[in-house]
Amino acid sequence: MTDSTKAVEYVRSNGKRFLDELKEFVAIPSVSTLDEHKPDVRRAADWVATQLRSIKMKKVMIMPTKGHPVVYGEWLGAGKSAPTVMIYGHYDVQPVDPIQLWKSDPFKPVARGEYLFARGASDMKGQVVASIKAVEAIMRTEGKLPVNIKWLVEGEEEIGSEHLDEFIKKNKKLLACDFCLNPDAGMIAADKPTITTGLRGLAYFELYVYGPDKDLHSGLFGGTIHNPAQALIELIAGMHDKNGKITLPGFYDNVRKLSKKEHEDFKRLPTSNKELIQMTGVPALWGEPKFIPAERVGARPTLEVNGLLSGFTGQGSKTVLPAWAMAKISCRLVPDQTPEETEKQLRAYLKEHAPKTIKWKLTNLHNAGAALTNTESAGVKALSKALETVWGKRPYFKREGGSIGSVVLLQKYVGADSLLTGFGLPDDNVHSPNERLHLPTWYKGIEAFTRFFYNF
Ligand code: BES
Ligand code: MN
Numbered sequence: 001m002t003d004s005t006k007a008v009e010y011v012r013s014n015g016k017r018f019l020d021e022l023k024e025f026v027a028i029p030s031v032s033t034l035d036e037h038k039p040d041v042r043r044a045a046d047w048v049a050t051q052l053r054s055i056k057m058k059k060v061m062i063m064p065t066k067g068h069p070v071v072y073g074e075w076l077g078a079g080k081s082a083p084t085v086m087i088y089g090h091y092d093v094q095p096v097d098p099i100q101l102w103k104s105d106p107f108k109p110v111a112r113g114e115y116l117f118a119r120g121a122s123d124m125k126g127q128v129v130a131s132i133k134a135v136e137a138i139m140r141t142e143g144k145l146p147v148n149i150k151w152l153v154e155g156e157e158e159i160g161s162e163h164l165d166e167f168i169k170k171n172k173k174l175l176a177c178d179f180c181l182n183p184d185a186g187m188i189a190a191d192k193p194t195i196t197t198g199l200r201g202l203a204y205f206e207l208y209v210y211g212p213d214k215d216l217h218s219g220l221f222g223g224t225i226h227n228p229a230q231a232l233i234e235l236i237a238g239m240h241d242k243n244g245k246i247t248l249p250g251f252y253d254n255v256r257k258l259s260k261k262e263h264e265d266f267k268r269l270p271t272s273n274k275e276l277i278q279m280t281g282v283p284a285l286w287g288e289p290k291f292i293p294a295e296r297v298g299a300r301p302t303l304e305v306n307g308l309l310s311g312f313t314g315q316g317s318k319t320v321l322p323a324w325a326m327a328k329i330s331c332r333l334v335p336d337q338t339p340e341e342t343e344k345q346l347r348a349y350l351k352e353h354a355p356k357t358i359k360w361k362l363t364n365l366h367n368a369g370a371a372l373t374n375t376e377s378a379g380v381k382a383l384s385k386a387l388e389t390v391w392g393k394r395p396y397f398k399r400e401g402g403s404i405g406s407v408v409l410l411q412k413y414v415g416a417d418s419l420l421t422g423f424g425l426p427d428d429n430v431h432s433p434n435e436r437l438h439l440p441t442w443y444k445g446i447e448a449f450t451r452f453f454y455n456f
Contacts, residue, residue: 004454006141011133011447018446019116019439021051022129023109025091026118032068032092033159041068041155044091048128048153049073055136057151063171065163068092068155072174075139076148083378083456084148086180086416087135088406089128090157093120094431101433114439121437122428127183128153130423130442134449146453150177154406157184160204160366161405168406168413179379179417180410181452183445186424188270188396190441193387193448195380196420198298198399199407201333201370203342204306207232207350209325210359215311216321225321226357229310232325235360238353239303239329244288246303246331248345249352254336258299266295269398279427298399302332328365332401339367369408371418372399379419382455383448387421390448395421 011018030044031037045062048071052060057073071091076084096106096119104110109118116126138145152175156162168175187194211228212221241247258266271294273285287296296302310325312318331342343364354360374380375397387395400420407418423445429435 001142001144001146002454004451007137007450007454008447010137010141011443011450014133014137015443018129018133019111022116022121022126023118025125025129026109026116026120027107029107030092030120030155031095032156033095038068041092045069045071045153045155048089048091048132051132052151055132055139063167065156065167067159067163070155070164070167071151071153073151074149075135075145077144078146078148082147083179084150084177085379085453086150086152086175086177086410087131088180088182088184088410088418089131089151089153090124090155090184091128091153092155092158093123093125094158096433098433103434106435111439115436116439117434117436119435121435122186122424123430123435124157124184124422124424126437126442127422127424127445130446131181131183131449133446134453137446137450138453147456150175152180152406157405160202160368161409162366164405165409168409172413175410175414175416177414177416179377179419180406181379181383182404182407182418182420183422183449184404185400185402185420186422186426186428187441188398188426190425190438191391191393192270193391193393193395194421195375195383195387195395195397196373196400196422197375197397198335198372199370199420200298200301200401200403201337201339201408202330202366202368202403203333203339204330204365204367205328205343205346206363206365207235207327207329208361209235210323210361211357212321212323215323218319218321221321226355227321228358229322229325231355231358232308232310232327234355235350235353236305236327236329239349244286246301248303248342248349250345250348251301251342254338254341255301256335258295262299263295265397266292266298266399269294269396294398297401299334301334301337304330304332306330332403333370335370335372337370339364339369368403368405370403371407371411373407373420374417377417377419378456379417383419383421383452385455386448386452389451390444
């Protein structure tokens with residue numbers, strides 16, 4: 001099987017139906033972090049399983065974990081001499097809030113211009129459907145594939161793949177493969193096909209600061225009681241110095257230095273400060289002055305406040321000294337930092353700096369390791385060639401700032417490297433209101449994946 005013509009023709013003539021099916025999938029509100037959506041998360045798993053069965057995958061199973069299930073499927077008819085490619089995806093999505101900023105219902109997909117708007121359209125139901133449709137094109141036109149494939153589609157990626165560790169450890173044999181195609185990493189721009197060569201890790205925490213045992217009258221008690229909201233923001237403010245460096249003790253000890261060559265590679269990337277400003281709407285950029293933005297995102301660790309909560313936030317005013325304050329704080333990590341060390345460092349910082357006037361409690365919500373991937377493998381070559389055929393230019397190689405739990409877990413338990421790519425764009429509004437998918441790029445992506453399987 002060396003000629004992809006028929007399969008590519010199939011992709012080109014079935015685009016409209018592919019989009020209809022993607023619309024069905026994104027209409028399922030599979031928000032993994034919210035209990036009220038548990039049945040929807042399950043429906044999304046069923047949807048994936050039904051698709052895999054319809055393209056003649058074998059052993060399609062919805063495998064339980066202690067959290068949301070994993071959808072597995074395989075087709076191993078290419079024989080022992082052909083490689084076995086795992087295809088990774090996640091069918092869960094991020095919450096939709098702030099909902100009032102959406103121009104249309106996040107779970108009623110609509111196409112406007114060249115985009116499909118819906119939660120999960122880009123991250124990553126569109127990418128999952130792209131992989132399924134590429135395989136469908138080959139199965140329907142040839143009845144077989146040039147490689148063996150295994151599907152691993154999880155439902156907890158957006159909440160840190162909490163139960164995937166145990167799942168992969170337990171199912172090492174079932175999941176054995178040569179490498180994993182992971183289209184959850186996106187591309188630099190619509191005209192710049194991209195292979196991602198590294199991801200940051202993540203350590204995510206909730207920090208509570210407790211003061212009085214109930215909310216108090218701020219006139220009667222203000223001035224004698226340390227306000228927990230103030231104490232919390234004082235602690236947070238101290239976590240960075242004036243130059244944007246993180247002050248947790250030992251935080252940078254294991255940060256791997258960039259080589260000259262890596263630095264040169266980063267400098268060659270076509271990311272412009274102006275574009276970043278335009279895309280995000282900020283008046284100016286921020287961050288460590290010694291590193292360019294692509295490095296700050298791809299190769300430097302961060303500490304972010306994801307959310308703050310305390311006191312009275314309703315309409316009008318209420319003079320109150322709140323009993324507690326809470327912050328969601330996360331660190332993006334780079335090789336060779338670990339989430340476990342980061343937690344120790346954060347605790348050490350809090351022990352040292354928390355005032356006697358309050359109590360604090362830190363909980364680790366989830367973790368993901370940082371990863372670098374092999375850039376010389378047969379998979380990378382096959383994908384480069386496919387991307388070059390479709391886009392007419394060689395792909396860019398880039399380290400990305402996001403995290404995907406499965407990458408490190410597959411390296412650790414299965415010995416399989418992930419081939420990170422995808423057809424999401426930086427301005428797709430992932431995790432934000434009005435998430436969208438650029439359809440012309442998506443169609444190209446389906447064609448590229450179809451060609452990819454023939455390049456071994
Ligand atoms: N698709 C992203 C990860 C990503 C983003 C990779 C940008 C490359 C570039 C993924 O769905 C995601 O958002 N992951 C979470 C994981 C976390 C909860 C452990 C993330 O990075 O915040
Ligand atoms: Mn994703």
